[in-house]
């Protein structure tokens with residue numbers, strides 16, 4: 001084998017070494033992209049629960065205002081009845097007296113209706129308070145889960161970033177040992193083919209796309225004159241047992 005052949009073998013070895021590093025770099029970067037999604041879901045659930053809590057608070061307020069209004073109404077009615085009662089002795093004719101009595105009866109009937117509504121309102125108020133308390137507990141749990149997940153994510157991201165930095169500095173050491181034209185060819189494929197730029201051939205099969213590799217391609221490879229790519233996926237090929 002010529003000196004050039006040994007050089008190409010060395011270059012292939014360097015590319016394989018780079019590929020091992022790049023595979024991890026791609027994996028870490030993918031994890032950094034995908035991980036936040038899990039926490040986003042929990043965050044959305046937490047926000048939805050908070051919105052529901054707000055609705056329940058609004059509902060309780062509406063009931064409280066309505067109760068207050070009905071209580072004022074009741075007070076006014078009671079005062080009206082007392083006033084009408086007090087005026088009975090001032091009436092001169094039986095007709096006026098009977099009319100006022102009837103009026104008082106009607107006022108009392110109105111008052112009873114308001115009292116009933118107030119009683120129902122208390123039940124509603126109680127139910128709304130209970131629903132609110134229950135929802136507060138639910139929201140607290142969702143908040144706890146979200147915060148725990150967020151903390152876990154932040155910790156994991158920090159670890160991945162550390163590992164990524166290590167791999168990137170390893171890459172900076174190895175990359176300059178590859179011929180610039182080989183490096184740019186490899187990197188182009190790496191980025192186009194999801195982090196896999198150079199693959200080994202196993203049993204006449206491309207390790208990237210798993211398609212059959214012809215004898216002719218293998219013969220080309222064995223010459224070690226130039227980089228040989230897979231006809232199907234364009235990834236750079238190598239024979240593992242020859243390196």
Ligand SMILES: [Zn+2]
Nearest residue numbers: 206209230233
């Ligand atoms: Zn292939």
